[in-house]
Amino acid sequence: MPTTPDDVVNEALDEIGVEAIGDLHEGSKTANVARRNYDPMLRAMFAAAPWNFARRQRQIDMRGDASGQYHANRNVPLHWSYMYEWPNDCVHARWVLGLDAYALDASGAPLAAAPAWARPAPFIVTDAPLVNDIASDWDQTEGHNPESTRVIATNELGAMLVYTGLVQYPDAWDAGFHRAFVAALAARLAIPCIEDKAQARAMRSDQLAIARDALIEARVRDGNEGWTLTDHTPDWIRVRTSTAWRGWHGSGWCSFPFVEDAGGVY
Numbered sequence: 001m002p003t004t005p006d007d008v009v010n011e012a013l014d015e016i017g018v019e020a021i022g023d024l025h026e027g028s029k030t031a032n033v034a035r036r037n038y039d040p041m042l043r044a045m046f047a048a049a050p051w052n053f054a055r056r057q058r059q060i061d062m063r064g065d066a067s068g069q070y071h072a073n074r075n076v077p078l079h080w081s082y083m084y085e086w087p088n089d090c091v092h093a094r095w096v097l098g099l100d101a102y103a104l105d106a107s108g109a110p111l112a113a114a115p116a117w118a119r120p121a122p123f124i125v126t127d128a129p130l131v132n133d134i135a136s137d138w139d140q141t142e143g144h145n146p147e148s149t150r151v152i153a154t155n156e157l158g159a160m161l162v163y164t165g166l167v168q169y170p171d172a173w174d175a176g177f178h179r180a181f182v183a184a185l186a187a188r189l190a191i192p193c194i195e196d197k198a199q200a201r202a203m204r205s206d207q208l209a210i211a212r213d214a215l216i217e218a219r220v221r222d223g224n225e226g227w228t229l230t231d232h233t234p235d236w237i238r239v240r241t242s243t244a245w246r247g248w249h250g251s252g253w254c255s256f257p258f259v260e261d262a263g264g265v266y
Contacts, residue, residue: 087161
């Protein structure tokens with residue numbers, strides 16, 4: 001039987017010794033508190049660590065071009081060339097992949113799959129005055145409101161975004177995320193759902209410690225599952241190998257060793 005949000009909430013209530021609910025819409029005080037906190041806590045937990053199981057990559061939609069060549073909207077944040085819409089399922093932007101010397105169509109979209117040497121590029125996440133139709137489902141779409149839209153500004157044409165996506169189905173979570181989220185949700189529910197406030201504060205503290213430890217374990221594990229490297233090069237090595245090192249620095253950037261004639265890795 002699939003695990004549901006109701007099941008996850010009841011796991012959290014078990015952790016703090018509160019009676020289980022029937023479902024999130026039953027109308028009880030506990031169910032109402034859980035329903036209000038479930039989605040915000042879920043999004044916060046996804047943004048708290050680079051969960052490998054939630055890693056996604058996609059071509060992002062252009063919403064502005066400072067030159068006016070690829071998009072009619074030229075109102076792009078200063079010092080950036082292009083503006084792209086925040087993906088509906090994006091919780092945290094990890095990095096933008098720039099595609100140098102890459103074939104693009106008239107809209108600025110790549111004509112083929114990204115090459116192996118696509119490199120991380122600088123970007124910022126910001127808000128733009130892109131109005132959304134009040135009759136649309138903006139209230140159910142991440143990064144949208146009636147007056148503006150969350151966007152990604154970068155100098156890369158045909159940019160792709162690597163990000164943490166929102167995975168709604170509990171059965172698709174890995175064990176570390178499940179443990180961390182249940183503990184974090186239990187900590188959030190403790191104060192409003194436990195009558196004895198001294199006991200509630202103690203329960204909250206205990207569950208926050210469990211969530212913190214689970215996050216630390218997850219960051220270590222996910223780092224070990226990915227491509228890892230030393231992020232510091234001693235000066236005496238850097239001076240001797242300056243032609244074999246290249247990095248990117250600034251908001252939304254990352255740096256890593258670069259060896260000429262070898263494919264970049266991301």
